[in-house]
Amino acid sequence: MSLPCNSTFPAGFIWGVATAAAQIEGAAFTDGKGESIWDRFARQPGKVHGGDTLDVACDHYHRFDEDFALMASLGVKHYRLSISWPRIYPDGDGELNQAGLDFYARLFDAMARHGITPWVTLFHWDLPQALEDRGGWRARETVEAFGRYATTVVQAFADRIEHWITLNEIRCFTQLAYGYGLKAPGVKVDAATLNQIYHHALVSHGLAVQAVRQYGGPRAQVGLTDNSDVCIPVTETPADIAAAREWYRRKNLHLLGAISNGGYSDEYLERCGKDAPKVAADDFALISAPTDFLGLNLYTGPFVRAGADGEPEEVLLPSAYPKADSPWLHWAPQVIYWGTRLAHETYGVKSIYITENGCGYNDEPVVAGEVNDLHRREFLRAHLRELQRAIADGIPVDGYFLWSFMDNFEWEDGYERRFGIVHVDFATQQRTPKLSAHYYAAVISANRVV
Numbered sequence: 001m002s003l004p005c006n007s008t009f010p011a012g013f014i015w016g017v018a019t020a021a022a023q024i025e026g027a028a029f030t031d032g033k034g035e036s037i038w039d040r041f042a043r044q045p046g047k048v049h050g051g052d053t054l055d056v057a058c059d060h061y062h063r064f065d066e067d068f069a070l071m072a073s074l075g076v077k078h079y080r081l082s083i084s085w086p087r088i089y090p091d092g093d094g095e096l097n098q099a100g101l102d103f104y105a106r107l108f109d110a111m112a113r114h115g116i117t118p119w120v121t122l123f124h125w126d127l128p129q130a131l132e133d134r135g136g137w138r139a140r141e142t143v144e145a146f147g148r149y150a151t152t153v154v155q156a157f158a159d160r161i162e163h164w165i166t167l168n169e170i171r172c173f174t175q176l177a178y179g180y181g182l183k184a185p186g187v188k189v190d191a192a193t194l195n196q197i198y199h200h201a202l203v204s205h206g207l208a209v210q211a212v213r214q215y216g217g218p219r220a221q222v223g224l225t226d227n228s229d230v231c232i233p234v235t236e237t238p239a240d241i242a243a244a245r246e247w248y249r250r251k252n253l254h255l256l257g258a259i260s261n262g263g264y265s266d267e268y269l270e271r272c273g274k275d276a277p278k279v280a281a282d283d284f285a286l287i288s289a290p291t292d293f294l295g296l297n298l299y300t301g302p303f304v305r306a307g308a309d310g311e312p313e314e315v316l317l318p319s320a321y322p323k324a325d326s327p328w329l330h331w332a333p334q335v336i337y338w339g340t341r342l343a344h345e346t347y348g349v350k351s352i353y354i355t356e357n358g359c360g361y362n363d364e365p366v367v368a369g370e371v372n373d374l375h376r377r378e379f380l381r382a383h384l385r386e387l388q389r390a391i392a393d394g395i396p397v398d399g400y401f402l403w404s405f406m407d408n409f410e411w412e413d414g415y416e417r418r419f420g421i422v423h424v425d426f427a428t429q430q431r432t433p434k435l436s437a438h439y440y441a442a443v444i445s446a447n448r449v450v
Contacts, residue, residue: 007388008448014399015444016078017071017421018356019060020124020168023408025084027061028054031099034090036126037136038411041184052414058406059429061103065110070422070431071405072114074441079116080355080401082124082168085149092131093145101156108160119163119355119401121225122150122208125173125184125411132185137174137197147207154211154220162219165295165355166208169227170201170255183411192275198254199277205259206286213289224259225295225355228252230339231304232332234315239306247304247312248342260347262288293398294347295355298339300332324359324379326417333379336386340395351398357383358403360410360417364434371423371434380436384449402440406431 022038029035042053060067071079085092087100111118123146131142154164167173174197177183189197205224212222229251233240249257253268263284269276307313322331336357343349359379364371380402391397407420415426421437424430442450 014078016080016401017076017405018080018401018403019405021082021084022054022126024058024060026057026059032090032097034086035129036086037129037132037184038126040129041186047186048412049414049416054409057409058424064107068110068114068116071116074437075444077116080119082121083153084126086128089149092128118161120161121165121168124168137200138193143200143203146204150208151211154215158215158217164212164222165225166205168225169297171227174198174201195272195275195277202287203283206289209289209291221292223291223293223295225297226256227297228256230301230335232301232334232338234303234305243306243312244304256347259287293351293353294349295353296339297356298335298354300329301335325362326360333382333386336383337390340390340397344395351396353399355401356403358419360419362416364418366423366432371432373434373436376436377439
C-alpha cells in the first residue's frame, strides 16, 4: 500500500531540522568551554580536510537569534540540537561552568520567542578531552561523568524541554572512533576494548533515561538516536525480505538487540568469545529501561538478497551507481521504508522519529543570490515518498528531522562537505536558503509531499 502523491501526512506530524553543537556553535574556547576531543583531533595534521577546525564554525554561539528567525521564516517549528558537554563541564566532571548553562538558557529563550520547540540531544560526539586523557569511553569513569552531566542538564532545563535524546549514533563515536580511528579521538583498540566501549555507551544511555525520568517532569519524553545498520531487499519477495530481516537482526544485536532483549544474546556472546564485555550487576536494568520513542538516522544502506543457501547476501554496487559527494552515501531512498519497518517489526517500537536524513555535496555556489540544489530536492522528495509509504503500511513514524539546517563542520570532511538546506559562506557567515529550503518549507506548510 502507498499513499497517493497528494495525500497529507497525519495531523500533528512533526517536521523539523537538525544540527549538532560542535558542528555549528564555534566559540570553541569562549566563556569557559573546555576542549573537546574534536577540538584536539582537528589540530592533528591530516585528520580533518583542509586542516579545518571547530573554532568558529557557523558562529551560531553569537548568531543563534538570527538563525532561529530564518528557521521560523521557513515554517520550521521543531529543532533537534545538542548540548556541548565540555561547555557545561569543561573537564567532563569537576567544576560546573555556569556560563555554559546560561548560554543554553538564552538559546532556549530565543527559540521560544520564535515559536520553535527544542528536541535536545545530550551527547553528539563532543567528549571533553580531559576525560579522553583518562581513558575516554574505554573507562567506566566516563560513564559516571556522563550520568552526572546528563542529570545536571535535565535538572537545569526540565521547565523548557520535553523531548530528550540520550546519545547520537553510538556506532560513530565507538566503532568509527576507537575501532577504525576515523573520528575523534582517532585511536584503534582491540576487540575486547571496543566491545567494552559499546557497553559503556549503552550504560550511558540508561543513565540519561534515568535522569529524564527522575528530573524531567511528567511531560518529558526520552529516546535514543541510533544509526542502525539497515539494508534493502533487492526484490520485495518473501525470500529477499526474509534475508534482509536476518541481516538486520544480526547486525544490530550488540546495540538495539541488547537494549530490546534486556541483555546480550547467547549468539552475540558466542560471537565475542573471550572479548565479551564485562557487565555490572545493575547495568541492564538501566540499559533496558523503557523509552518513549526511537530516533533513527537514515541515510543509505546496502542491498541484500537471499543467496543460494538462503543466507543473506549483500549485492555489490556497480561503479556507475549514483552517489552523493560523501563516498559512503549512495542513493537508496528505500532505506526510509525498510529502516523504520525493520525496527518496528524486530523490536516492537511504538513511536519512531527520523532524527536525521539528508545528503552532502561539495560544490553548491551562490549564484545571483540563489543556490540551485535541485539534486538535494530530488533526494528529499524521493525519501519523503518512502516515508509516506511506511506510514501507509502502519509503521508508527511520528516525525522527520532533516539534516541539516545549515552547512557546517562536517567532522573529518571539514567545511568541504555541505549537508545544509541553508548555504553558509564561512568567510562572511552569510546565510542563503537553498532551493531545497524553500521546497522543504512548502512540504511543511502543506503537510504533504509537493
